[in-house]
Amino acid sequence: MKKFTLLILVILFYSYTSIAQWEMVSAGTGHGINKIVFFDENTVFLVGNGILNTVEKTMTKYDFSSQKSSTIQISDEIPSTAQYSSIDILSNKDIIFCSKTEGGTGESQLFISKDNGETWNFLTKFSGETSLAANGLKFFDEELGFAVGLTKTTAKILKTQDGGKNWEVVYDDNDTKSKAPGGNKGNLSSIVFIDKETILVGGSNGLLLRSEDCGKSWSEEYIIDDPLYGMNLFIDEILKMSDNTLIAKGAFAKQLYISKDKGKNWEKINFGEHSSKFLYGGVGSISTTQDNYIYFTTQATGNTSFLLCSKDFGKTWDKIYEDSGLFIDIEINNNLAVIGYFDSDEIIFNRNFKSIKLLTKIQTSLYPNPANSVCTISGFLETLAKDFSISIYDIAGNKLFDIYNDKNLEGEFSVPFNTKQLVSGSYNVIINADGAKKVEKLIIER
Numbered sequence: 100m101k102k103f104t105l106l107i108l109v110i111l112f113y114s115y116t117s118i119a120q121w122e123m124v125s126a127g128t129g130h131g132i133n134k135i136v137f138f139d140e141n142t143v144f145l146v147g148n149g150i151l152n153t154v155e156k157t158m159t160k161y162d163f164s165s166q167k168s169s170t171i172q173i174s175d176e177i178p179s180t181a182q183y184s185s186i187d188i189l190s191n192k193d194i195i196f197c198s199k200t201e202g203g204t205g206e207s208q209l210f211i212s213k214d215n216g217e218t219w220n221f222l223t224k225f226s227g228e229t230s231l232a233a234n235g236l237k238f239f240d241e242e243l244g245f246a247v248g249l250t251k252t253t254a255k256i257l258k259t260q261d262g263g264k265n266w267e268v269v270y271d272d273n274d275t276k277s278k279a280p281g282g283n284k285g286n287l288s289s290i291v292f293i294d295k296e297t298i299l300v301g302g303s304n305g306l307l308l309r310s311e312d313c314g315k316s317w318s319e320e321y322i323i324d325d326p327l328y329g330m331n332l333f334i335d336e337i338l339k340m341s342d343n344t345l346i347a348k349g350a351f352a353k354q355l356y357i358s359k360d361k362g363k364n365w366e367k368i369n370f371g372e373h374s375s376k377f378l379y380g381g382v383g384s385i386s387t388t389q390d391n392y393i394y395f396t397t398q399a400t401g402n403t404s405f406l407l408c409s410k411d412f413g414k415t416w417d418k419i420y421e422d423s424g425l426f427i428d429i430e431i432n433n434n435l436a437v438i439g440y441f442d443s444d445e446i447i448f449n450r451n452f453k454s455i456k457l458l459t460k461i462q463t464s465l466y467p468n469p470a471n472s473v474c475t476i477s478g479f480l481e482t483l484a485k486d487f488s489i490s491i492y493d494i495a496g497n498k499l500f501d502i503y504n505d506k507n508l509e510g511e512f513s514v515p516f517n518t519k520q521l522v523s524g525s526y527n528v529i530i531n532a533d534g535a536k537k538v539e540k541l542i543i544e545r
Contacts, residue, residue, distance in 0.1 A: 120534065121420060123447045126159050126168055132439035132446065133183050137432040144171075144194070144216060145439065145446065146183045158186075158196070160216055163435065163448065173219045174210050184248075185236035193241065195222065195263055199232045199248070207233040207248070209263055222263050229266045231255050234335075235300075237290035238263075245269075245314065247287040247300050254287045256300060258314045269314040270300075291337040291345065299362050301334025301347060307362060322347060322356050322365045337362075340387045344412065348385050353377055355385070355395065357413050368413035376400055382441075384428045388452075390482075396426040396438060406438065422447070451534055461537040463530055469542040470518050476502075476528060476539070477513040484508050484532035491541075492527040499526075508532075518543055 126132065126145045134146040138160075145159040156177045161168045177198050184197040184207055194212040196219070209222040225231040231248045238244035246257040246266065256270035287302035300308040305323040310316060323332055333350040340346065345358040347365065355368040370377070381398030388394075393409045395416075404426035407416045427441035436452040463478035476489055489503040502516045521543045528539040 120451055121447050121449050123445055124161075124166065124168075126161055126439070126444045126446045131441045131443060132427055133441075134186060135428045135430040135437050135439050135446070136186050136188060137430055137437075138188060138192075138194070138215065140432055140435065142215075143430070143437055144186065146186055146196075147444075158216075159444075161446070163450070171216050171219075174221060176221055177208065177210075184233050185246075187236050187238050187244070189238050189241045189244075189262065191241040193262065195236065195238070195244075197233050197236045197246070199234075206230055207246070209236075211263065223266065225257065225266065229255075229257055229268060231257060233257075234286065234288040235290045237292065239292050239295055243295070243313075245290050245298060245300070247290055247302070249286050254302065256287065256308070256314065256317070269310075270308065270317050286333070288333065288335045289337045289347075291339050293339065293343065293345075293361050297361065299337055299345070301337050303333050305332040305334065307334070307347075309362065320362070336385060338385050338387060340391050340393075341389050342391055344391070346385055346387070346393060346413075348383065350382060351380055355383075355413065368409075370395075370407070370416055373405075373407060373416055373418060376405075381425075382427065384426065386429045386431045386436075388431055394429055394431065394436075396429045398425045398441075461530055461532055461535065463537055463539055465528060465539050465541055468540075469544040471544060472517065472519055473515055474518050474541065475513060475515040476530070477511070478530065479511050480509050480532060482509065486531070486533050487512075488531045489514055490529045490531070491521070492529055494525050494527065496527075 132145050132147060136144045138144060141164040142160065142162050145161060156174065157170050157172055159168050160171050173196055182199055184199045186196050188194055194216055196210045197207050199207045207225045210219045211222045212219045225233060230250055231246060233246045233248040235247045242260055242262050244259045244263060248255065254272045255268060257266040258269045259266045287300055289301040291299050293299065296311055296313045298310045298314060305321045307320040307322060308317045309320055332354055334347050335350045336348040338346045345362050347356045348354065353370065353374055356365040357368055358365045376399045378398040378400055383395055383397040386394045393413060395407045396404060398404050403421060403423050405418050406420040408419050409416045424443060425441040426438055428439045430437050431452060434452050435448065435450055437446055437448045439446050461478060461480060463476065466475050468474065485507060487505040487508040488501055490501045491499045493499060503514045523543050523545045526541045528541050530537040
């Protein structure tokens with residue numbers, strides 16, 4: 100019984116040090132969140148999902164430097180049946196917001212802000228030849244952009260070369276039969292620029308449309324070669340990492356695919372032991388950082404969600420945060436990470452996300468353990484720690500003494516220390532690297 104109690108204390112202490120840096124605030128949207136978009140390193144726009152408020156005429160701007168939120172009125176021209184479609188920040192910091200009406204099947208409207216979201220003007224409506232209920236909107240720069248979605252009978256891709264004022268149809272399946280059962284391409288949703296000329300568009304049935312001439316022509320590919328199996332794969336997000344690796348996410352949990360050759364070949368990512376806890380039909384979100392770590396939020400069983408991290412392109416995963424509620428989106432900008440909830444207007448954020456990443460980068464061991472007179476703490480830091488320390492705590496969590504401090508440490512370390520000042524029993528060795536903490540249990544036997 101004593102050993103069991105000791106183990107629980109160690110686990111609880113480790114969990115606390117892992118998640119203590121997350122903070123929660125009310126975003127003030129009045130309803131659940133659909134999308135988080137960084138405007139700059141301290142400001143995000145939060146777009147609601149309409150679960151608690153079906154009229155999407157506003158969104159929230161949250162400033163982390165002042166910790167204040169403000170409600171932004173987009174336009175009274177948005178019909179009362181409007182739904183959020185997409186939002187994008189152009190290279191010149193113009194913001195374009197796209198809504199779609201009539202339950203998501205009608206014509207989309209575009210609105211633009213040139214003053215950091217304070218005021219908005221009507222830009223255009225996808226009607227007539229360019230009629231489209233847009234699901235995705237993506238700009239390469241301040242002029243070139245694409246919109247994708249569907250009409251009641253066909254999937255379309257539109258292109259603009261003047262910042263969204265005018266659009267032309269560059270792809271219309273026009274009921275062209277595809278390999279997928281049911282005939283047409285179905286819905287289109289996600290867009291990624293590999294470069295200015297090469298664009299991928301994802302949609303229903305595992306379909307990828309590729310253009311290598313800036314939208315003039317398109318070829319049809321599939322992430323899953325078996326179209327019958329692919330019917331369950333709706334590609335709603337494609338993300339390009341800093342080394343041009345592509346990650347494609349399906350609409351439901353467990354559907355994550357990776358490509359190292361610009362989307363020509365794909366491999367399914369396995370979440371290992373974590374996948375058994377995924378909520379069936381639950382949704383997830385992906386984000387990456389400059390060091391090519393993949394972060395994945397997913398809804399789990401028991402009305403909980405968790406954040407996973409992979410530092411080896413999806414081969415292995417570590418759970419670094421878990422909470423009640425349903426995560427819907429994660430966005431990371433430098434050292435600030437923000438997660439939104441589908442079922443509330445709250446967001447959680449971490450201003451020192453580097454430390455969270457370090458939790459999976461600290462490799463340590465104690466030898467010998469149990470120890471009698473001398474114990475050596477050795478390990479490896481994959482990134483530079485500007486404030487590194489090793490301390491001894493008793494099992495109640497009281498700090499006894501420091502055994503090592505360093506202001507700039509990276510790579511291998513080995514620290515021997517004399518254990519004679521410790522009586523027989525169990526202790527916690529706390530390795531701290533810029534706020535990220537690793538706990539090792541040390542046993543002293545005389």
